[in-house]
Structures are given as structure tokens and as C-alpha cells.
Amino acid sequence: MFITTTTYRVRYSDTDQMGVVYYGNYPRFYEIGRSEMIRDLGYTYKELEETGVFMPVASVHAKYQKPIYYDELITIETALKKMPQARMVFFHTIYNEKHEVVHTAEVTLVFLDAVSNRPVRVPQYMLEALEKMTDLEQN
Amino acid sequence: MFITTTTYRVRYSDTDQMGVVYYGNYPRFYEIGRSEMIRDLGYTYKELEETGVFMPVASVHAKYQKPIYYDELITIETALKKMPQARMVFFHTIYNEKHEVVHTAEVTLVFLDAVSNRPVRVPQYMLEALEKMTDLEQN
Amino acid sequence: MFITTTTYRVRYSDTDQMGVVYYGNYPRFYEIGRSEMIRDLGYTYKELEETGVFMPVASVHAKYQKPIYYDELITIETALKKMPQARMVFFHTIYNEKHEVVHTAEVTLVFLDAVSNRPVRVPQYMLEALEKMTDLEQN
Amino acid sequence: MFITTTTYRVRYSDTDQMGVVYYGNYPRFYEIGRSEMIRDLGYTYKELEETGVFMPVASVHAKYQKPIYYDELITIETALKKMPQARMVFFHTIYNEKHEVVHTAEVTLVFLDAVSNRPVRVPQYMLEALEKMTDLEQN
Numbered sequence: 309m310f311i312t313t314t315t316y317r318v319r320y321s322d323t324d325q326m327g328v329v330y331y332g333n334y335p336r337f338y339e340i341g342r343s344e345m346i347r348d349l350g351y352t353y354k355e356l357e358e359t360g361v362f363m364p365v366a367s368v369h370a371k372y373q374k375p376i377y378y379d380e381l382i383t384i385e386t387a388l389k390k391m392p393q394a395r396m397v398f399f400h401t402i403y404n405e406k407h408e409v410v411h412t413a414e415v416t417l418v419f420l421d422a423v424s425n426r427p428v429r430v431p432q433y434m435l436e437a438l439e440k441m442t443d444l445e446q447n
Numbered sequence: 448m449f450i451t452t453t454t455y456r457v458r459y460s461d462t463d464q465m466g467v468v469y470y471g472n473y474p475r476f477y478e479i480g481r482s483e484m485i486r487d488l489g490y491t492y493k494e495l496e497e498t499g500v501f502m503p504v505a506s507v508h509a510k511y512q513k514p515i516y517y518d519e520l521i522t523i524e525t526a527l528k529k530m531p532q533a534r535m536v537f538f539h540t541i542y543n544e545k546h547e548v549v550h551t552a553e554v555t556l557v558f559l560d561a562v563s564n565r566p567v568r569v570p571q572y573m574l575e576a577l578e579k580m581t582d583l584e585q586n
Numbered sequence: 587m588f589i590t591t592t593t594y595r596v597r598y599s600d601t602d603q604m605g606v607v608y609y610g611n612y613p614r615f616y617e618i619g620r621s622e623m624i625r626d627l628g629y630t631y632k633e634l635e636e637t638g639v640f641m642p643v644a645s646v647h648a649k650y651q652k653p654i655y656y657d658e659l660i661t662i663e664t665a666l667k668k669m670p671q672a673r674m675v676f677f678h679t680i681y682n683e684k685h686e687v688v689h690t691a692e693v694t695l696v697f698l699d700a701v702s703n704r705p706v707r708v709p710q711y712m713l714e715a716l717e718k719m720t721d722l723e724q725n
Numbered sequence: 726m727f728i729t730t731t732t733y734r735v736r737y738s739d740t741d742q743m744g745v746v747y748y749g750n751y752p753r754f755y756e757i758g759r760s761e762m763i764r765d766l767g768y769t770y771k772e773l774e775e776t777g778v779f780m781p782v783a784s785v786h787a788k789y790q791k792p793i794y795y796d797e798l799i800t801i802e803t804a805l806k807k808m809p810q811a812r813m814v815f816f817h818t819i820y821n822e823k824h825e826v827v828h829t830a831e832v833t834l835v836f837l838d839a840v841s842n843r844p845v846r847v848p849q850y851m852l853e854a855l856e857k858m859t860d861l862e863q864n
Contacts, residue, residue: 319760321610321753323603325656331504332478332599335471336738354796365470368509378603379771458621460614460749464740464795471738475599482597493657517742518632609782610752617749643748646787
């Protein structure tokens with residue numbers, strides 16, 4: 309398993325009138341998690357796009373377990389369990405300041421060729437970076 | 448099945464630099480769908496809160512099938528398949544202007560007592576409104 | 587003066603934990619106002635972009651007078667006071683359900699050529715549409 | 726002058742289809758700036774609210790000078806030029822990675838008593854923290 313951990317300070321803009329983080333703001337947390345994981349692999353999602361590969365989201369499965377409150381410094385843990393091929397599945401676990409699990413999500417992205425607009429396999433250099441840094445099972 | 452249909456005009460604020468609606472903006476579409484369904488039942492989610500019942504989201508299962516583009520007038524179809532008890536499950540299907548299904552989501556909400564902060568069953572008046580307007584199966 | 591009026595239902599996603607619309611969500615209201623004004627002129631901002639002209643925002647001057655609450659159906663009134671040349675200035679007045687002015691904003695946009703990325707003057711066909719529909723003073 | 730500097734990584738969620746940060750996402754940057762300034766004073770905006778004082782925004786004057794791009798690590802510089810009394814005015818200057826000024830904003834907040842919902846003067850302890858840390862001119 310390859311894991312990246314990052315933190316995020318909850319802002320007023322994230323909350324709603326229930327006094328907690330609005331449920332629709334969690335996908336931004338997943339985005340932060342997976343972007344920082346890709347950065348940990350030695351490059352950025354921005355560079356990926358510059359090579360002509362986009363990664364749109366295909367599905368989200370999310371479980372809201374406890375509320376997240378304003379000004380909390382949450383921890384976003386992002387895990388990769390299998391080597392990506394046509395899809396890349398990120399597992400996010402969000403912890404509050406008491407280290408309680410407040411949220412989990414499984415987010416699947418696909419690789420898309422920017423020119424043909426068709427699905428492609430994971431870029432070779434990403435695979436190599438993953439192979440160097442992890443002992444992930446082939447899918 | 449009880450179905451509510453509403454439309455939404457996609458704004459620039461909904462898009463991201465991939466030129467499509469950002470995946471994290473879809474939960475707002477679910478919110479619009481379920482709010483309008485509750486309004487169709489004869490009252491509003493606001494009134495529900497005023498009676499001391501909140502409905503936080505417990506889980507989201509979403510499938511992104513086709514991109515949604517700027518300025519499209521999308522149709523959000525929201526369906527209730529079973530009578531709610533401790534939970535209320537909304538099934539959303541989003542259509543683009545060509546009437547293609549672009550997105551589906553199953554969103555589960557729970558009922559929470561605002562004072563005790565504990566789960567409660569669906570309010571009686573909501574159940575009655577649903578019974579009057581639908582022939583939903585008891586859960 | 588050329589005026590366009592449109593309505594918007596406030597959603598939970600718009601609110602923050604102060605129990606009112608988050609101040610950072612008002613620019614979306616301005617966007618709705620000016621998009622609908624351009625639509626009233628007989629085309630869409632999307633079409634404008636397709637002709638190679640973008641309209642980035644240059645400045646915002648906003649005054650928050652009264653809070654806006656969840657589920658309110660607000661009215662966004664957008665006025666054009668002068669014919670645009672290099673800039674187009676939209677004056678927004680937002681009313682709540684009691685017809686009280688809750689917010690005013692003056693938003694200036696410029697015209698940008700998508701290819702050269704340089705400022706250009708208002709497209710001729712937009713000027714003509716404005717001349718047909720209004721008696722705006724030349725700037 | 727009292728100045729706080731903080732950084733922010735631009736996310737996909739911040740961008741729009743023009744390929745830059747959506748103009749409506751800048752108010753979140755101001756919020757980050759002023760929250761971190763208050764934190765630098767030795768407490769948090771959250772604690773301020775817990776003492777029964779809210780700080781709604783009264784006005785925004787913003788100038789968009791250059792676009793901000795995806796994945797940039799922007800610097801948000803927040804300055805206080807005068808001691809607050811009934812109002813607190815924050816001056817924000819945002820820099821891109823090349824240290825160019827890309828945006829400036831002047832944001833005025835008022836102090837509101839949570840119980841009476843009426844304007845109040847700046848809390849005494851905030852004034853004292855400011856006096857200890859700065860040589861700001863009395864308004």
C-alpha cells in the first residue's frame with residue numbers, strides 16, 4: 309500500500325448552517341489528497357495534463373461518519389492499494405483533531421487522452437514511479 | 448416510486464479547467480433535487496429544521512458517466528423508492544440537454560434530533576405526506 | 587438603462603455556519619445576473635467565447651447590507667448604465683423575499699481576445715444588440 | 726502596519742473553464758488571510774465567536790490584475806493599517822510564484838453581538854493583543 313498524508317485547515321467557506329462542513333465540500337478534500345499523492349511520486353497532476361493525459365473522476369463512494377467542524381486541522385490520508393491500469397482507485401480516510409475517523413471515500417479516476425478524448429492506460433512514467441516507491445500488487 | 452424533476456442552468460462557477468462541471472459540484476445538484484422533492488411534498492426542508500429535525504448526509508454513491516458542460520440546462524430527476532424510516536434514500540439521475548443520462552447518485556440521509564443530536568425516525572407528518580402522494584412500499 | 591431581473595433559490599451549499607449566505611458565494615449571483623442579461627440580448631456568453639472573446643472580471647465593489655437566508659428566493663437585478671467599450675460594467679442589486687435591498691455590487695469585466703490574450707473592444711454584434719434594445723448613453 | 730503572510734496551493738476546484746482561478750473563489754483567499762492574521766494575534770476567530778462576537782463582511786473592493794493558475798502556490802499577504810473600532814479593514818495582496826502582484830482587495834468587517842444581533846466595538850482583548858504586537862495608529 310502506498311500512503312500519502314496531508315492536512316487541511318477547515319475554513320468558514322467549508323461550513324454550512326448546520327455548523328459543520330457541507331457534505332459537498334468533501335470532494336475537494338479527496339482532490340487535495342490525490343494531488344499530494346501524485347506530488348509525492350515525484351511530479352504533479354499539472355505535468356500529467358501537460359503530457360496530454362487527463363484524469364476525470366468516474367465514481368465516488370463516500371461514508372460520512374462524524375461531522376467536521378470549523379477551524380479543525382483535519383488529516384487526509386490517501387492510500388493506493390493496487391497498481392493502476394485503466395483506472396486508479398484512491399482510498400481516502402479523513403481524521404479530525406482527536407484522530408477519530410470522520411469520513412472514508414473510495415474515488416475512481418480514469419486516464420483520458422486529451423486529443424482523442426478516449427480512455428488510455430496509466431502513463432508509463434507514472435507506473436515506473438509507483439514501482440520504484442511501492443510494492444503494490446499488479447491489478 | 449415518487450419522482451421530482453427540476454432543472455438547473457450550469458454556471459461558470461460550476462466548471463473547472465477541464466472545461467466541464469467539477470466533480471465536487473455534483474452534490475449541490477443532489478441537494479437541489481432532494482430539496483425540491485421535499486417542497487413537492489408540501490413543505491420545505493427549512494420547516495423540517497424549524498421543527499428540530501436535521502437531515503445530515505450519511506453516504507453518497509455516485510457514478511460520473513458523461514461530462515456536463517457550461518451553460519447546459521440539466522435535468523435533475525430525484526426518486527424515492529421506499530418509505531423512509533431511520534434513513535431516507537434519494538436516487539438522482541441527471542440528464543443533459545440531449546436527454547442522455549450523464550450521472551447517477553444514491554444519497555442516504557438520516558434524521559437527527561437537533562436537541563439530543565441523536566438519530567430519530569422520519570417525522571410523522573412527512574410520512575403522512577408521502578403516504579398521501581405515493582404508493583411507496585414500506586421499508 | 588438596460589435591466590435584467592432573475593431569481594435564485596438559496597441552497598444549503600450557499601450558507602455558512604453563521605446561518606446566512608457565505609460572503610464568498612455572492613460573486614456567483616453576479617455571474618447569474620450578467621449571464622441572463624447577455625441571454626436577454628439574444629445570445630449567450632458561451633457563444634461569445636466561441637467567437638474567441640473572453641470576459642474576465644477586472645474589479646468588484648460590493649456592499650453587504652443585510653444577510654440572505656437559506657431557502658430564500660432572492661431577486662438579482664442587473665443593470666447596464668453605459669454602452670460598453672473596452673469594459674462592461676454591471677450593477678447588481680439583490681433583493682430578498684420582502685423586497686428589501688440586501689446587497690449591491692458593481693462588477694467590471696474586460697473583453698479579451700482568446701488567441702492574442704490581449705484586451706479588445708466590445709464585439710460589434712453585442713454593441714448592435716445593445717443599440718437595438720436600449721437607449722444607453724455612449725460612454 | 727501589522728502584516729500576516731500565508732500560502733495557499735491552488736486546486737482544480739478553484740479553477741474554471743477559462744483555465745484560471747474563478748473570480749468568485751478569491752473571497753476564500755481573503756478569509757484564509759484574515760483568519761491567519763487573527764491566529765497570529767494569539768487566538769482564533771472561532772474563539773471570538775465563542776465569546777459571542779461575530780464578524781460579518783460589510784464590503785469588498787477587489788482588483789483582479791493577473792490570472793492565478795492551477796497548482797500555483799500563491800502568497801496571501803494581509804495587512805491591517807489602522808486599529809479597528811467599529812470596523813476592521815483588511816488589505817490583501819496576493820502574489821503568484823513569480824512574486825508578481827496578481828490581486829488586491831480591501832475587505833471591511835464589522836463586529837456583531839451574537840445575542841442582540843447589533844453592531845459592537847472591537848472586543849477589548851483583541852485591541853490589547855493588537856496594541857502589544859503593533860504600533861498601529863488609532864483610527
